[in-house]
Amino acid sequence: MRAFQGQFSDNQPIRRNVVEKQKQLRDLRETLATMKVHTAPALRDSVRKRIAELEVELRGTSNGTPPPRRPAG
Structure with a gap:
């Protein structure tokens, strides 16, 4: 059965604003x-990687430039 537009199973990344990203960074x-x-170790590395990605995204939004686009996939 095919999902309808906007359903969570559309396999699209969740869009978060700056406040939500900061909360996620604190939680991680x-x-x-x-x-x-x-x-x-793989789990630790994946958490560290996500922390680094969030830090880069937040640095990009703090100076007025849009964050780098992540490739789909």
Whole structure:
């Protein structure tokens, strides 16, 4: 069955404003800080990568320039 336009299953990225991105960044940093020592390295790396991406996006929005576009996929 095909999804209708605007349905969450359209496989489109969630668009967040600056405040939501800042909250997500805080949450991810807290998550990274509270991870146990036996947490999988791949999971730690993915959280670190997302933190770095958010920091770049937020730096781009703070000086008036649009954030870099991420390729679909």
